[in-house]
Amino acid sequence: MEQSTALAARVDHWARVRPLLVDGLLAGLIWLVFGLLSVLVGGLTGLVVASATILPLAVRRRWPTAVLAWSVAIxxxxxxxxxxxxxxxxxxxxxxxxxxxxxxxxxxxxCALGTALAGSLAAGFRWSTEPEYTRNALVIAAFLAIFAGLIWLIGNVVRGRETNTRALREAYAKLAESQRQRERFLAQRERVAAAREIHDIVAHSLTVVIVQADGAEYAAEHAQPWDRTDARTVLATIARTARTALSEVRDVIDVLRDPEAADDPAGSSVGLADLGQLVAAVRAAGLPVEVHADPAVFEETPAAVGFAVLRVVREALTNVLKHAGAQATARVVVEREPAAVRVHVEDDGVGRDDGVAPAGPGHGLAGMRERLRALDGVVLAGPRPSGGFGVEATIPVAARSARR
Structure with missing residues (x-):
């Protein structure tokens, strides 16, 4: 059954793309059957009239109105x-x-219908015979009129079906284009998300590396004597930070290659230990950090919320390293509330002169806001009245679905 349907569809498609060829073949076939039979009825005159009636069918769909006028004349x-x-x-x-x-x-x-009905009436009286001439004429005319009317109605039904089919094809084409646009939008969103993740990873890691390298350079130039233990610690911190950044970038690339990996519960969990490693790396860069974190934040909330908390803390501490000054200290508080998780990151450094964090899609606090927007979260950031800079993020626990 499926093979028959497929064959019929192929034949229909072939006929649609070659209307002139199909109509020409149809006209030739009708002439061979009905045109030649007209010789038996009307002789040579019948053949000429039948040929003049049948052969224009070869262009019936290209010039239907002209063929109608010609047919009426013949x-x-x-x-x-x-x-x-x-x-x-x-x-x-x-x-x-x-x-x-x-x-x-x-x-x-x-007009075609009216012409057909008028022709039916004229043919009825022309082709009628005695003895009941009028009665026979009306019977013939009625039969021809009913036949012509049915043919006209069938043509209108076919035209309606073709119109509906064409509308469906156009709607399908629009739907396909909409689907392609949606896929392009999703791909673009994935690229933006990946760029934001990579920016955060690289910015944090390079900030730690730069702070360590600057400290090592200063110590090598001014410290007497050079302490090999301190040098080894600095180099170990740089290497550890670089390896961690490389691993996280690879994770982002893996998610881009296999989006289903982002939804794997086994591979999408964070805990208090991850926050501890992040803070340890910042402390190794020379920034004293005080941490108060509720373990329930990572144990009793969706993984997406835990990732968001980690990203907020990392971005905020990176900004402290870059902008707060050499003598600054930082304080991180992560609290679990009944309906949300709150993250506070504050420092007592000098901050930026204008008190404004860097802006722009995928950078700094703007990227943080974009990430939390996917979880219905909000971020407030600005200078503190007592000095320094503060970041406060609120993330609903019952957040709508978000990407890692």
């Missing part, structure tokens, strides 16, 4: 020269069907 001539119908008159029924099925103008279609 039929009038036939009524004048022949007192009998011809087998070739079947072509005129096909012309009526063509106009009804392929002409969009309602007046033209109604």
């Amino acid at each position: 039929f009038v001539i036939q009524l004048g020269v022949l007192p009998i119908p011809l087998p070739g008159n079947i072509a005129q029924a096909l012309v009526i069907f063509t106009v009804a099925a392929h002409v969009a103008s309602l007046p033209v279609r109604l």
Whole structure:
């Protein structure tokens, strides 16, 4: 059954893309059958009239109105020269069907119907015979009119089906284009999210590396004597930070290659230990950090919330390292509330002169806000009245679905 349906669909497609060829073959076939039979009925005159009626069917769908006018003219001539119908008159029924099925103008279609009815009446009186001439004429006219009307109605039904099919094809094309646009949008959003993640990872790691390298350079130049233990500690911190950054960047790339990995519960969990490692790296860079974190934040909330907390703390501490000054200290508080998680990161450094954090999509606090927006969270940031800078993030626990 499926093979038959597929074959019919292929044949229909082939016929649609070659209308002139199909109509030419149809006209030739009708002429071979009904045109030649007209010789038996009307002789040579019947053959000429039938040929003039049938052969224009080869262009019936290209010029339906012109073929209709030609068919009417030939039929009038036939009524004048022949007192009998011809087998070739079947072509005129096909012309009526063509106009009804392929002409969009309602007046033209109604004209075709009116012409067919008038022709039916004229043919009835022309082809009627005695002894009951009038009765026979009306019977013939009624039969031809009913036949022509049915052909006209079938053509209109086909035209409606073609119109609906065309509308469905256009709607499908629009749907396909909308789907492609959605896929492009999702791909763009994935790239933006990856760029934001990589920015945060690289910015934090390079900040730690730069602080360590600057400290080591200063110590190498001014400290007497050079302490190998301190040098080894600095280099170990730099290496550890670089390896961690490389691993996290690879994780982001893996998620881009396999988006389903981002939804894997086994690979998408963070805990208090991750926060501890982050703070330890910042402390190793020379920034004293005080931490108060509720373990329930990571144990009793979705993984997406835990990741968001970690990202907020990392971005805030990175900004402290870059902008707070050499003598600054930081304080991190992560609290679990009934309906949300709150993150406070404060420092007592000098901060920026203008008190404004860097802006721009995917950078600094703007990237943090974008990330939390996916979880219905908000971020407030600005200078503290007592000095320094503060960041406060609120993340609903019952957040809508978000990406890692």
